[in-house]
Amino acid sequence: MVRRRHRLPVGLHRVGASHRRPPGVAEVVERPAGPSYYFMGKDNITFHSQIWPAELLAYAGGGSRGGAPHTYGVLNLPTEVVSSEFLTMEGLKFSSSKKVVIYVRDLLARYQPDTFRYFVAAAGPESQDSDFTWAEFVRRTNDELVAGWATSSPRRDAHRQELRGDPDRRAAGGR
């Protein structure tokens, strides 16, 4: 009954396999093990790290009062709860009704998607609240991606020329 110990909580995704279809009840029961990562804002930490695991344990009879596993058997506890802090924009709380909002379709129409991925990774609210400002977005894009990375990547060394190298380097394999 090893498989029963590795069932997933209903409706949650797991890592390590392609998801041609979203996991539903039947698939959760049938699929083998996989780690489960929960991504959320900090306001959900208490629920997903205490209440939700307690419910999963109780469902499977794993609480202090015991009991038997229900229909879907023993459900996986979270492998890791990954939480972020809060993100504001220009010092304001995001609100679509107040137009403090960035729509993805606008971003993709106006900017390169990687520039936003970079900003969120480099300056996002990973361990403390952070503020998105357009000035900082422009600065990071121009200073770090254009002047930093893009300068060292294709511009200076891609001269469509043969890379001859010294004798030691000739021993290197490659594509």
Next chain:
Amino acid sequence: MGDLIGRHRQKAAISEAMKAVGEVNKYITDTAPWTFTGEDQRERLATVLHVLAQCVVDLNTILSPFLPHAANAVDRLYGGTGDLQPMPRIEEVSDLDDGSRAYPVITGDYSGVRAWRRTPVAVGASVAKPTLVFTKLNPSVVNEELAGLA
């Protein structure tokens, strides 16, 4: 850096990567390969360019989780085939418990992802004509976007 990503310390991971970018830029400045104009300096020039090419391919690999579109573009310049970082896609699926209900999901097939490790640049390899990876933003963007906030 891989360990940092594995522990979801993205900020620290990208900081390490950008430090390495800075080191490579310093190497370019220090060696100044554009000054190797003499015939007797061709061997030295070739060596420096090869080191740089390897650095770029390595940096592109370590930055690829953060900059997947750019990474795929740079990878193709250096002879890569397929995607270094496959992209997710939106797919319409039917509910497993209720086949009459359909909805879009973000999914992807990542089974063919290349291993996250060094790809040696072969001596003598050609590098394709460079293309723009990132476009510099005009500072006027700031005021234009702030105007939409009001």
